[in-house]
Amino acid sequence: MAVEFSPEARKRFAAIVGGYPKKEAALLPVLFLAQEEFGYLSGEAIDYVAKIMGISAARVYSVVTFYTMLNMKPIGRHHIQVCRTLPCALSGAEKITAFIKAKLGIDVGQTTPDGKFTLSEVECLASCGTGPMMQVNDAYYENLTEERVVEILRVLK
Amino acid sequence: MDAVKLTIDGKEVTTTKGTTVIQAAAEAGITIPHYCYHPKLTIAGNCRMCLVEIEKMPKLQIACNTQASEGMAVETQSPKVLAARKAVMEFLLINHPLDCPICDQAGECWLQDYYMQHDLQASRFAEGKQHERKREVFGPHVVFDGERCIKCTRCVRFLQEVTRTDELTVVDRGDHSTIALFPGTVLDNPLSANINDICPVGALTDRDFRFRVRVWYLQKTPSICPGCSTGCNISVESYQNRIARFKPRINEEVNSHWICDEGRYCFYALTDVERITAPLIRQEGGLVPTDWKTALGAVISVLSGAQPVCGVLSGRNTNEEAFLFAKLLRRLSPQARLEVYYRERKLTEVEKILKSPDRSPNFRGARDMGVSDDGFEPLLSDLLDGKFRSAYFVGEDLLREVAQGEKVRQALKKLSFLVVQDTHLSETAKLAHVVLPAVNFAEKEGTYTNRKGRIQRLRPALVPPAGARQDLEIFSLLLARVGEPIRRATPGEIFLEIAREVPRYRGLTYESIGNLGVQIES
Numbered sequence: 001m002a003v004e005f006s007p008e009a010r011k012r013f014a015a016i017v018g019g020y021p022k023k024e025a026a027l028l029p030v031l032f033l034a035q036e037e038f039g040y041l042s043g044e045a046i047d048y049v050a051k052i053m054g055i056s057a058a059r060v061y062s063v064v065t066f067y068t069m070l071n072m073k074p075i076g077r078h079h080i081q082v083c084r085t086l087p088c089a090l091s092g093a094e095k096i097t098a099f100i101k102a103k104l105g106i107d108v109g110q111t112t113p114d115g116k117f118t119l120s121e122v123e124c125l126a127s128c129g130t131g132p133m134m135q136v137n138d139a140y141y142e143n144l145t146e147e148r149v150v151e152i153l154r155v156l157k
Numbered sequence: 158m159d160a161v162k163l164t165i166d167g168k169e170v171t172t173t174k175g176t177t178v179i180q181a182a183a184e185a186g187i188t189i190p191h192y193c194y195h196p197k198l199t200i201a202g203n204c205r206m207c208l209v210e211i212e213k214m215p216k217l218q219i220a221c222n223t224q225a226s227e228g229m230a231v232e233t234q235s236p237k238v239l240a241a242r243k244a245v246m247e248f249l250l251i252n253h254p255l256d257c258p259i260c261d262q263a264g265e266c267w268l269q270d271y272y273m274q275h276d277l278q279a280s281r282f283a284e285g286k287q288h289e290r291k292r293e294v295f296g297p298h299v300v301f302d303g304e305r306c307i308k309c310t311r312c313v314r315f316l317q318e319v320t321r322t323d324e325l326t327v328v329d330r331g332d333h334s335t336i337a338l339f340p341g342t343v344l345d346n347p348l349s350a351n352i353n354d355i356c357p358v359g360a361l362t363d364r365d366f367r368f369r370v371r372v373w374y375l376q377k378t379p380s381i382c383p384g385c386s387t388g389c390n391i392s393v394e395s396y397q398n399r400i401a402r403f404k405p406r407i408n409e410e411v412n413s414h415w416i417c418d419e420g421r422y423c424f425y426a427l428t429d430v431e432r433i434t435a436p437l438i439r440q441e442g443g444l445v446p447t448d449w450k451t452a453l454g455a456v457i458s459v460l461s462g463a464q465p466v467c468g469v470l471s472g473r474n475t476n477e478e479a480f481l482f483a484k485l486l487r488r489l490s491p492q493a494r495l496e497v498y499y500r501e502r503k504l505t506e507v508e509k510i511l512k513s514p515d516r517s518p519n520f521r522g523a524r525d526m527g528v529s530d531d532g533f534e535p536l537l538s539d540l541l542d543g544k545f546r547s548a549y550f551v552g553e554d555l556l557r558e559v560a561q562g563e564k565v566r567q568a569l570k571k572l573s574f575l576v577v578q579d580t581h582l583s584e585t586a587k588l589a590h591v592v593l594p595a596v597n598f599a600e601k602e603g604t605y606t607n608r609k610g611r612i613q614r615l616r617p618a619l620v621p622p623a624g625a626r627q628d629l630e631i632f633s634l635l636l637a638r639v640g641e642p643i644r645r646a647t648p649g650e651i652f653l654e655i656a657r658e659v660p661r662y663r664g665l666t667y668e669s670i671g672n673l674g675v676q677i678e679s
Contacts, residue, residue, distance in 0.1 A: 043339075043340055043341065046339070056323035056324075056326075056339075057339040057342070058323050058324060058325060058326035058338065058339040058342075059323065059326055061326060061328060061337075061339045061340075062326035062327055062328055065328040065329045065330075066328075066329065066330050123330070123331075
């Protein structure tokens, strides 16, 4: 099946592109839209975005690999993204990541066999005053301790 | 154009407004160290190697992206600059492998050169080096070593801005960032190997040249690419009397900094042949070696008796050779039909950036010398129609070059006399009555006139095998036998004769042509 936007997504695409003076500037929001549509950004999805944006697939690929919130592989229902940048690292992010790894039995970049959780380490999420912190899908969880992580993982379905 | 006056290292420099500091310095003969800056690409400003101190500016500035302005005082060698350069070098070398002895870039690596000039200290990096992809094949001519890459993005910008094919990009971020192709694609465009030339380090190397010769052993001869009539300026780089590679030589009037892949590797077909080292003459049972006196005598006596005669010169013959060839055949037979081999093909948009639609680098010069009556195609069809009794072919294997090869074979077999002058026993030469062993483009001196009318010098890079003779010498020996001796048959002397006799070449000398050529009016 060819990768293609639904009519609804097509409308949103037109609206996004219309909001920028240059088409290429709309690339990030278009990629978010594509990720929402297709679940993740496969090679075919990148090719498709390149085609509708009128730029090379290599350039889209470059952007996709730069941003940790854009995924090139299918991810679990809950995408756990632990911040690894300096303030979080100083306040114990590495310990939190190690704890989650042990708890879920997966490594960074992997997904649990039930498809529930994917674990990633990401760059600064702009919540430096409340580290260590993580983002699960679109929600922030701050001032993490091992107890809080246990609680959060229990609540996530 | 507004002029701007500034000082660089105390030297007063005048340049035009809009010029960057690195360009203004280059114009004044001062080279500011750099990696990512390339005069033919957009400014990236990522390597930080060109930092300079500018009076009244609190911090060091990158010379590649700072415009020269009136009264500016630039220091490129101050203690602050030297310290910064040393720090940049140390930073660039943090993850760089220490494998110079087995790296093919060694000897022409900007990391090595600048390390010697600006760093010269042991690494203080105690942590493990970042590992990257090694020996990844990007395409037919390019192989990538991720660990040696400094992410200057010259290759990415070349493919975006010059070929506009956009194959490579920077992926990932931080110390994971690297150069990559979009998965499933290859880097295969007609100019792809240029990125090996502009890569300042050992990250991109030429799959053909790689590990063939250490570069410090190469002998470099400035010459002209024999691939087509664009006449790209090249450096023929040889080792032990064999060509190891072609490299582009900068000439803004012709090829800028680039050459095409087809031209870059065209020397194999022209030089990797089994050479003939004695004249051959047809006797019962086939071609047998003979001496020059017998061979040349046969050429003159039979050719002058078997008319009408046609002469086909290779597009790789020089102006000087064409001049004597025309003189010789007109002397043998005023009605002789002469042409230089010339055929066109279709080019893609990317090919058109550099390539001409032919494979005859000097077709225009040969025509200027009188080797042309009504074009190559009419001559070929007359040949196929059996309108000639004899023929003299130089340096071109017509049986292989022409699509109607089999028809040509039949036509040549019907000739009462065929002379072939070439480096090897080509399919065409096998049909000849006399074969004269000659030399290739890399063994001779002379001039080519490119498609646009630029006269440029071809220089000998290799020594021809014993027994073969210069085309020029063969023509002059034959001319002597028809009563037109050439007093000094050296290329330079013949060119002076051309400069006297051929109107558009009037007054030119080898000295005036120089390394970059001379444009004659069209």
